[in-house]
Amino acid sequence: MSLRERAQAAAVGEEWQEGGPTGPVRPTIIAEPLEDISYDGNKITDAEKVPVHVAWARVMADVQSISKGDQRNDVGGRYSFRGVDRVVNAVGPALRRHGVALLPIQVYDIEYREARTAKGNTMQDCTLKVRWLVVGPAGDTLPSPLESAGQATDTQDKATSKATSVAQRVLFLTALHIPTQDPDIDRGHERGERPGPTPNEYRDEIADPRTSMVRLRQIRTELRQHQLGGAIVVNEVGDDEAVLAMCERIGRQRTEAGQ
Numbered sequence: 001m002s003l004r005e006r007a008q009a010a011a012v013g014e015e016w017q018e019g020g021p022t023g024p025v026r027p028t029i030i031a032e033p034l035e036d037i038s039y040d041g042n043k044i045t046d047a048e049k050v051p052v053h054v055a056w057a058r059v060m061a062d063v064q065s066i067s068k069g070d071q072r073n074d075v076g077g078r079y080s081f082r083g084v085d086r087v088v089n090a091v092g093p094a095l096r097r098h099g100v101a102l103l104p105i106q107v108y109d110i111e112y113r114e115a116r117t118a119k120g121n122t123m124q125d126c127t128l129k130v131r132w133l134v135v136g137p138a139g140d141t142l143p144s145p146l147e148s149a150g151q152a153t154d155t156q157d158k159a160t161s162k163a164t165s166v167a168q169r170v171l172f173l174t175a176l177h178i179p180t181q182d183p184d185i186d187r188g189h190e191r192g193e194r195p196g197p198t199p200n201e202y203r204d205e206i207a208d209p210r211t212s213m214v215r216l217r218q219i220r221t222e223l224r225q226h227q228l229g230g231a232i233v234v235n236e237v238g239d240d241e242a243v244l245a246m247c248e249r250i251g252r253q254r255t256e257a258g259q
Contacts, residue, residue, distance in 0.1 A: 082180070
């Protein structure tokens with residue numbers, strides 16, 4: 001069993017011994033072959049000494065998209081994704097080409113939790129945040145460090161390093177605005193929307209003295225738009241009152257009080 005196959009299995013929580021996996025279900029992870037990248041010293045030239053933000057924009061221009069070429073199909077679900085190797089393999093050459101260095105300068109908010117496999121073995125789950133310094137070809141840096149978060153699980157001692165790698169992937173995808181090559185990201189997917197607040201939730205927000213006048217005016221508009229203004233709620237003194245009338249009344253009281 002190759003190291004890559006072992007790493008892929010570990011990424012989804014499988015344990016390995018000589019002869020095969022010990023977990024109850026062997027996950028199937030299919031990845032398109034990654035192109036090997038090599039560098040010929042005779043072809044590498046010094047990057048143009050431009051400001052760091054210009055160099056970063058050039059990296060962004062070079063990495064136009066990264067497809068979801070890796071697939072997972074097991075009890076955890078069936079979906080396509082962009083793995084760490086695929087993302088680093090696409091972004092790394094562009095960083096080198098334009099003389100941009102991305103340095104992890106702080107790992108913080110590290111949390112560990114224990115979980116159990118189906119066989120009762122202990123797994124360690126790690127979540128963390130990483131602060132990155134972007135250095136340009138002229139030695140200058142972006143005005144402030146970039147930050148990203150990562151989470152990973154491992155049955156041995158690699159959860160932290162895996163979570164850091166995930167944070168790196170997240171940083172590349174978000175900071176470089178890398179699309180997936182999908183022509184329509186919403187095609188074939190249902191879009192869910194969070195239901196709006198209930199009349200009682202509006203009541204609680206209206207009665208809260210910390211709610212600003214700007215928010216009260218916004219609530220009044222929302223109640224009218226969603227035709228909830230006539231809903232009867234128990235107000236702050238225990239009486240029945242239409243929620244819109246309560247909103248307007250408290251708004252007038254705060255205005256008269258000079259708030």
